[in-house]
Amino acid sequence: MALQVEDLRVHYRTTKGDVHALDGVSFSLEDGEIVGLAGESGCGKTTLGKSLIRLDGRMRHVGGSAVLDGDELPIGDDRAMNARRWKEVSIIPQYSMSALNPTRKIGKMTAELLRARGKSYRSLKGELVRRLELVGLSEKVLDNYPIELSGGMKQRVVMVLSTLLDPSLLIADEVTSALDVTNQKAVAETLVKFRDMGFVKSMIVVTHDLSLVYQIADTIMVMYAGRIVEKSPAETIIKAPKHPYTKALIGALPEVGLEYGDERLKSIPGKPPHLLEPPTGCRFRDRCPLASEECFQEPPKVVVDEGHEVACWKAEV
Amino acid sequence: MGRYFRRKLLIYGLTFVIAVSINFAVPRLMPGDPVARMLTRNSVSNPESSEAMRSYFDNVFGFDVPVWQQYLNYWAALFKGDLGVSVYAFPASVSSVVLDALPYTLALLLPSILLSWVVGNALGAKAARNKLLDNGVLPIGYILTAVPYMWLAILLAWLFGIILGWFPVAGGYSFALTPNFSWPFIVDLLHHWVLPFLSLFIVALGGWAIGMRNLVIYELESDYSNYLQALGAPTRLIRRYAFRNAVLPQITGLALQLGVVVGGALVTEVVFAYPGLGSLLLNAVTNQDFFLLQGILLFIVIGVLLFNFLADVVYVLVDPRTRLGLEGGQS
Numbered sequence: 176m177a178l179q180v181e182d183l184r185v186h187y188r189t190t191k192g193d194v195h196a197l198d199g200v201s202f203s204l205e206d207g208e209i210v211g212l213a214g215e216s217g218c219g220k221t222t223l224g225k226s227l228i229r230l231d232g233r234m235r236h237v238g239g240s241a242v243l244d245g246d247e248l249p250i251g252d253d254r255a256m257n258a259r260r261w262k263e264v265s266i267i268p269q270y271s272m273s274a275l276n277p278t279r280k281i282g283k284m285t286a287e288l289l290r291a292r293g294k295s296y297r298s299l300k301g302e303l304v305r306r307l308e309l310v311g312l313s314e315k316v317l318d319n320y321p322i323e324l325s326g327g328m329k330q331r332v333v334m335v336l337s338t339l340l341d342p343s344l345l346i347a348d349e350v351t352s353a354l355d356v357t358n359q360k361a362v363a364e365t366l367v368k369f370r371d372m373g374f375v376k377s378m379i380v381v382t383h384d385l386s387l388v389y390q391i392a393d394t395i396m397v398m399y400a401g402r403i404v405e406k407s408p409a410e411t412i413i414k415a416p417k418h419p420y421t422k423a424l425i426g427a428l429p430e431v432g433l434e435y436g437d438e439r440l441k442s443i444p445g446k447p448p449h450l451l452e453p454p455t456g457c458r459f460r461d462r463c464p465l466a467s468e469e470c471f472q473e474p475p476k477v478v479v480d481e482g483h484e485v486a487c488w489k490a491e492v
Numbered sequence: 493m494g495r496y497f498r499r500k501l502l503i504y505g506l507t508f509v510i511a512v513s514i515n516f517a518v519p520r521l522m523p524g525d526p527v528a529r530m531l532t533r534n535s536v537s538n539p540e541s542s543e544a545m546r547s548y549f550d551n552v553f554g555f556d557v558p559v560w561q562q563y564l565n566y567w568a569a570l571f572k573g574d575l576g577v578s579v580y581a582f583p584a585s586v587s588s589v590v591l592d593a594l595p596y597t598l599a600l601l602l603p604s605i606l607l608s609w610v611v612g613n614a615l616g617a618k619a620a621r622n623k624l625l626d627n628g629v630l631p632i633g634y635i636l637t638a639v640p641y642m643w644l645a646i647l648l649a650w651l652f653g654i655i656l657g658w659f660p661v662a663g664g665y666s667f668a669l670t671p672n673f674s675w676p677f678i679v680d681l682l683h684h685w686v687l688p689f690l691s692l693f694i695v696a697l698g699g700w701a702i703g704m705r706n707l708v709i710y711e712l713e714s715d716y717s718n719y720l721q722a723l724g725a726p727t728r729l730i731r732r733y734a735f736r737n738a739v740l741p742q743i744t745g746l747a748l749q750l751g752v753v754v755g756g757a758l759v760t761e762v763v764f765a766y767p768g769l770g771s772l773l774l775n776a777v778t779n780q781d782f783f784l785l786q787g788i789l790l791f792i793v794i795g796v797l798l799f800n801f802l803a804d805v806v807y808v809l810v811d812p813r814t815r816l817g818l819e820g821g822q823s
Contacts, residue, residue, distance in 0.1 A: 260724030274719035276733050278740075278812055288720065291729045320812045337723070419540045 212387030284319030612700025636698025747803025
């Protein structure tokens with residue numbers, strides 16, 4: 176098993192108190208698996224992704240563990256984490272367009288970064304160029320400043336750079352959000368290609384675009400209010416979702432071939448609860464059409480099928 | 493890039509022409525008559541000789557022709573390097589009076605501006621990553637930038653000059669000495685230079701430190717810093733990048749400062765009776781010395797334009813973004 180996350184809890188420190196952004200998240204990732212992580216804004220998707228590589232200044236590791244390739248990741252220890260970053264865990268950030276130092280040529284920046292991590296730029300340059308060509312960029316981009324590249328090109332440079340040291344785990348955080356539809360497809364396919372060619376072992380693709388992640392992910396996890404509410408093979412999530420929240424998410428997607436006319440697409444009324452003081456019991460309760468008395472209790476984790484888990488009272492086995 | 497500089501040069505040329513024209517007009521729009529003033533100074537009471545002297549001076553200063561011709565003469569003389577004759581220091585030429593004062597101003601301004609820039613930036617960059625230093629630098633910086641030049645100058649003169657008696661409070665050198673190239677004179681010069689220098693240096697320091705602190709913090713929070721951190725880059729590399737990028741706006745600031753600080757130096761020079769351009773400017777105004785005033789303002793205009801142009805050039809050299817913007821980057 177590549178990654179084993181157990182009861183991970185990460186809070187944001189605010190002046191009003193701790194925001195429970197990740198409140199007991201457990202899941203595992205097989206070697207070579209691409210997992211899609213979906214959910215609304217503010218569900219903790221990005222927090223989960225960040226927790227596995229670098230907590231920012233306001234985040235605090237409160238409990239739980241993440242074990243990568245048999246070695247526990249020192250999530251709360253920024254220094255100890257440094258040795259694992261890039262080499263074992265890497266990230267393609269949400270902000271790829273501005274992730275490169277604007278006043279350094281891309282090649283020079285890469286060289287400086289590699290040298291700082293104790294790697295030789297010269298010995299890796301061949302591989303770097305090969306991978307750049309793989310994503311349709313020429314060696315010449317190394318002599319360019321980031322400003323000379325288009326947004327899509329910068330994104331591809333960052334994808335190559337992030338995976339250059341063949342990490343075990345790659346976190347792709349909203350990588351397609353800022354791109355047009357054709358580029359989105361290309362980026363998604365590149366991610367799969369990177370996995371197939373062994374540049375990365377397994378991958379967590381954080382997105383709010385279910386329809387896109389469905390095309391590349393083996394497994395999809397749906398998060399709600401700091402917890403994972405459903406996890407199953409990608410096909411199953413779309414075809415036979417069990418959790419009312421997943422159902423509502425899928426229901427909000429437009430379907431190809433259907434004429435909607437004046438009819439409005441369905442949306443989920445309300446918004447996720449504030450995580451400063453998360454509600455007890457099922458967190459989707461207030462927006463759930465099926466909510467009943469038992470939902471005031473913590474919902475059980477139900478295994479409905481092989482690899483299909485749902486945290487809901489109403490999930491029928 | 494050539495097109496960019498040609499356009500810049502055109503703009504600077506145009507600015508120069510307009511500035512010189514205004515420079516010509518302003519003293520003539522001031523109330524009072526400089527020739528009449530000279531006559532009273534010489535206390536000529538006889539109307540006839542007074543008339544003769546008036547026409548003589550009018551001729552010397554070129555007031556005997558219509559204004560438009562004065563304007564043309566002014567330009568013609570300018571290109572010959574002739575700025576006219578000073579009324580106040582008559583019969584010395586304006587250029588010699590200005591050139592006598594210029595070294596004092598430069599010796600005061602250049603070190604104070606450059607040193608405050610270097611020290612301020614270093615201090616600000618350190619403060620950006622050090623809570624303890626930050627809590628000290630920031631309030632002190634705010635106080636320093638808020639302090640008017642002359643107030644600090646007076647304070648320094650009072651403390652180090654009057655109370656402690658370490659430094660002289662007035663003049664560019666002791667009146668007992670005549671300017672020459674000898675050690676005693678140079679030491680004396682430095683001795684007189686310390687207080688005016690300090691007053692300019694200290695006031696400018698705070699502003700640079702605050703600016704740099706904010707810029708470095710901004711760069712350290714930026715996306716590329718975050719990305720580098722996520723890839724496990726050492727703090728040293730990230731700070732180096734942040735500093736390099738943060739210093740870019742400061743370079744422009746420096747060049748602008750070099751141009752405009754003459755105003756600040758004026759007050760300082762007056763407080764310390766320092767024989768630079770500032771004191772000279774004050775004398776020119778109080779004596780209604782058109783030509784001297786024009787000459788000094790001309791030097792200031794040239795200074796501002798020169799340093800601004802320098803800023804444009806340096807900025808293009810150090811920041812690839814502006815450079816590539818001019819060349820039209822490929823995409």
